[in-house]
Amino acid sequence: MIATIIIVIIIAYLIVIGSLTYGFDKVEEFxxxxxxxxxxxxxxxxxxxxxxxxxxxxxxxxxxxxxxxxxxxxxxxxxxxxxxxxxxxxxxxxxxxxxxxxxxxxxxxxxxxxxxxxxxxxxxxxxxxxxxxxxxxxxxxxxxxxxxxxxxxxxxxxxxxxxxxxxxxxxxxxxxxxxxxxxxxxxxxxxxxxxxxxxxxxxxxxxxxxxxxxxxxxxxxxxxxxxxxxxxxxxxxxxxxxxxxxxxxxxxxxxxxxxxxxxxxLINQRLRWASKTSRNPDWFSKLLGLVVFLANLVCLSLFPLLIFNLISGRITVSLLVIKLGIDFLLLFKTARFFKQENLLLSFLFSSILYPFFSVYIVILSLFKSYHWKGRTFKK
CATH class of the missing domain: 3.90.550.10 (Spore Coat Polysaccharide Biosynthesis Protein SpsA; Chain A)
Known part of the structure; x- marks a missing residue:
C-alpha cells in the first residue's frame, strides 16, 4: 500500500514537471x-x-x-x-x-x-x-x-x-x-x-x-x-x-x-516567498506546490522505508532516477537559456540537499513569521 502511494506521487510529479518542460519549449524565443x-x-x-x-x-x-x-x-x-x-x-x-x-x-x-x-x-x-x-x-x-x-x-x-x-x-x-x-x-x-x-x-x-x-x-x-x-x-x-x-x-x-x-x-527569503505562494488563488499553482512538496517528502522517506523493508531497493532506485531525470531535464533547458550550464555540475549534490530544505521551509512556513530588511512580518 505504501509503495503504491509513493509510486502514484512520483508519477504525478513526473507528469507535472514533464508538462512544464514541454511548456518551456512551447514558449518561442522572441x-x-x-x-x-x-x-x-x-x-x-x-x-x-x-x-x-x-x-x-x-x-x-x-x-x-x-x-x-x-x-x-x-x-x-x-x-x-x-x-x-x-x-x-x-x-x-x-x-x-x-x-x-x-x-x-x-x-x-x-x-x-x-x-x-x-x-x-x-x-x-x-x-x-x-x-x-x-x-x-x-x-x-x-x-x-x-x-x-x-x-x-x-x-x-x-x-x-x-x-x-x-x-x-x-x-x-x-x-x-x-x-x-x-x-x-x-x-x-x-x-x-x-x-x-x-x-x-x-x-x-x-x-x-x-x-x-x-x-x-x-x-x-x-x-x-x-x-x-x-x-x-x-x-x-x-x-x-x-x-x-x-x-x-x-x-x-x-x-x-x-x-x-x-x-x-535564505530561510527568511523562502519563508517570504512561501507566504505569497500559499495565498495564490490559482489552482494550478496550488496543485504544483502540493505535488512538489509530496515528491520531496517521498524522497526523504525512501531510505527509512527501505531500511524497514517497506519498499524494495529496485523501486527506490527507479523512483529516484525518475525524479532526478525529469528535474534535470527542466533545469538543463532553463540553464541553457540563461547560459548557466556550468551550474549543473552541482545538480546531484543539490538534489540530495533540496528535499530536506524544501520540506523544512514548507513546515516552518505554517507557523513562523519571517524577517526581511530589518522588519518582522507575520504569515
Missing part, C-alpha cells in the same frame, strides 16, 4: 527586429538599505542603450538609514543624466502592511509614462533591456510582460544551490506560459500598463499580505485579459540579481 524605439517607460525601483548594491544597479542604468528621453527611473526610499539616497545622488552628479527629467528619488508613502506594494503604488502615482517596469535595488540590468520590452510591445501589444531573472556571482556551492533552485522556478515560470497557465512571475523584471493597474485598483485585495507585489497582480492581469499576458523569452532581457549571503537570510 527575436529582435531592430525596430525604432517608441515606448516610453517608467522604471520603478523600491529600496531599503541597499548602499552596497546601488552602485552596480546605477551603473547598469547608465549603460542602457535605450534613448534617455523615452524612460525615467523612480527610486522609492523605504526608510533607509544607511545613506542609500546619498549614494544615488552622488553617482547621479558624476554622470550625464538630467536628474529632474530622468531619475527621481521619492519617499515611500506607507498605508498598508506591505512596504513594497506601497512603494510601487507611490511611484506609479507620479509616473509620467504608461508602461511601468519594476525591478529591485540589488539587480543589474542588461544593456538592451528596454529595447526588448519595446519590441515586444510594438509587435504583440500586450498589457503585461513577465521577463527572466537569474542570480549572478555563483562562486560558492551555497550560491550555486540557490541559483539552481531559482532556475527551477524560472523554468516553471516559462513552462506555465507555454501551457497557457501562467502562475509565476518575478517583480525584479515585470512590466504592465499604468492605466490597467489603476483600473484594477492596484494591489487592493491583498495589501494585508506583506509580499506578493508580483504574483497577485499577475492574477488580476490574467483575469482582466489572459491573452495579453506575455513572457519575454530573450537573453537580452535577463535581469541579474544577487543571492543572499547566509543560510538564515
Amino acid at each position: 527575436q529582435l527586429r531592430d525596430l525604432k524605439p517608441k515606448t516610453k517607460f517608467s522604471i520603478v525601483i523600491p529600496f531599503r538599505n541597499e548602499a552596497e548594491n546601488l552602485p552596480k544597479l546605477l551603473n547598469s542604468i547608465f549603460k542602457l542603450n535605450y534613448p534617455k528621453d523615452l524612460f525615467e527611473v523612480i527610486f522609492v526610499d523605504d526608510e533607509s538609514d544607511d545613506g542609500s539616497a546619498d549614494i544615488i545622488n552622488n553617482l547621479l552628479n558624476t554622470k550625464d543624466f538630467t536628474r529632474t527629467d530622468n531619475i527621481k528619488i521619492i519617499q515611500n508613502n506607507r498605508v498598508s502592511n506591505s512596504p513594497k506594494k506601497d512603494a510601487i503604488t507611490s511611484a506609479i502615482e507620479i509616473a509620467n509614462n504608461e508602461w511601468i517596469i519594476t525591478s529591485d535595488a540589488d539587480c543589474v540590468l542588461p544593456e538592451y533591456w528596454l529595447d526588448t520590452f519595446d519590441e515586444l510591445i510594438q509587435t504583440k501589444q500586450p498589457n503585461c510582460i513577465v521577463a527572466p531573472v537569474t542570480y549572478y556571482g555563483q562562486t560558492s556551492f551555497f550560491n550555486r544551490f540557490q541559483t539552481l533552485d531559482f532556475l527551477s522556478l524560472q523554468g516553471a515560470t516559462i513552462g506555465g506560459f507555454g501551457l497557457q497557465k501562467p502562475f509565476l512571475c518575478n517583480g525584479a523584471n515585470f512590466a504592465y500598463q499604468k492605466s490597467i493597474f489603476r483600473e484594477l485598483k492596484g494591489f487592493e485585495g491583498n495589501i494585508k499580505i506583506a509580499s506578493g507585489d508580483d504574483i497577485f497582480l499577475l492574477e488580476k492581469l490574467k483575469t482582466y485579459n489572459p491573452k495579453k499576458v506575455c513572457y519575454l523569452k530573450n537573453p537580452k532581457a535577463i535581469v541579474h540579481t544577487q543571492p543572499v549571503s547566509s543560510l538564515q537570510q
